[in-house]
Amino acid sequence: MNDPILRLEGLTKTYNRGKPGEVQVLRDVDLALAPGEVAALVAPSGAGKSTLLHIAGLLDTPDAGRVVIGGQDMTGTSDRARTAMRRRDIGFIYQFHHLLPEFSAAENIVLPQLANGTGADEARARAEDLLDRVGIKPRAMHRPAALSGGEQQRVAFCRALANGPRLLLADEPTGNLDPATSEQVFAALMELVSGTGLSALIATHNMELAARMDRMLRLEEGQIVG
Numbered sequence: 001m002n003d004p005i006l007r008l009e010g011l012t013k014t015y016n017r018g019k020p021g022e023v024q025v026l027r028d029v030d031l032a033l034a035p036g037e038v039a040a041l042v043a044p045s046g047a048g049k050s051t052l053l054h055i056a057g058l059l060d061t062p063d064a065g066r067v068v069i070g071g072q073d074m075t076g077t078s079d080r081a082r083t084a085m086r087r088r089d090i091g092f093i094y095q096f097h098h099l100l101p102e103f104s105a106a107e108n109i110v111l112p113q114l115a116n117g118t119g120a121d122e123a124r125a126r127a128e129d130l131l132d133r134v135g136i137k138p139r140a141m142h143r144p145a146a147l148s149g150g151e152q153q154r155v156a157f158c159r160a161l162a163n164g165p166r167l168l169l170a171d172e173p174t175g176n177l178d179p180a181t182s183e184q185v186f187a188a189l190m191e192l193v194s195g196t197g198l199s200a201l202i203a204t205h206n207m208e209l210a211a212r213m214d215r216m217l218r219l220e221e222g223q224i225v226g
């Protein structure tokens with residue numbers, strides 16, 4: 001395989017170690033995502049999907065193991081280096097959109113680009129292009145409250161891709177939507193991702209959606225089993 005965009009090696013994570021409520025969530029997890037590969041992460045509730053995604057996205061640190069992104073070993077790096085890597089190379093999508101309510105759809109996609117040093121005109125053009133690709137360009141000037149749940153989530157996808165990341169991490173991206181909307185929104189996400197070379201790890205409980213990705217990874221009892 002080409003050099004992976006994301007490589008996790010021997011990840012171990014225990015919450016409340018040595019205290020009441022100790023829970024070992026990850027036990028020696030290994031995983032590699034090739035450029036352009038879209039993998040589903042499937043697991044029972046509470047099995048550690050969010051923990052795995054947070055560690056892969058440099059929002060949390062493992063007790064042991066390595067996180068390598070784009071060939072760069074991020075283990076033990078400074079907060080500054082992790083923040084820079086997150087901003088430049090990683091896009092996040094959550095179950096809830098977390099859009100800024102006082103800004104329009106387009107502005108929500110422009111702002112992370114400005115924070116990354118992109119010029120205003122270029123950022124706006126990119127926001128419009130992304131909104132067009134998910135079919136909601138006419139909604140560009142609407143604030144999140146004036147958008148449907150599916151539209152809000154499409155905007156969140158565009159925001160995640162605003163800075164052209166190499167890695168997309170999504171935690172139940174359609175989990176808050178009804179089945180029909182979930183289907184449409186998932187198709188929009190695949191449309192955005194396909195052909196970009198972006199690697200994606202998408203946690204979902206939806207086995208139909210999982211089956212449509214390149215690979216399905218199951219997290220069971222703290223380990224990837226397939």
Ligand SMILES: Nc1ncnc2c1ncn2[C@@H]1O[C@H](COP(=O)(O)OP(=O)(O)OP(=O)(O)O)[C@@H](O)[C@H]1O
Pocket residue numbers: 015016023025043044045046047048049050051052
């Ligand atoms: N900060 C924390 N402190 C203590 N325990 C935690 C913490 N975060 C998560 N846990 C526990 O670790 C386990 C895994 O949590 P995690 O959120 O990663 O699971 P999940 O697979 O994403 O769950 P779900 O599908 O329900 O969102 C759970 O038992 C949870 O209660």
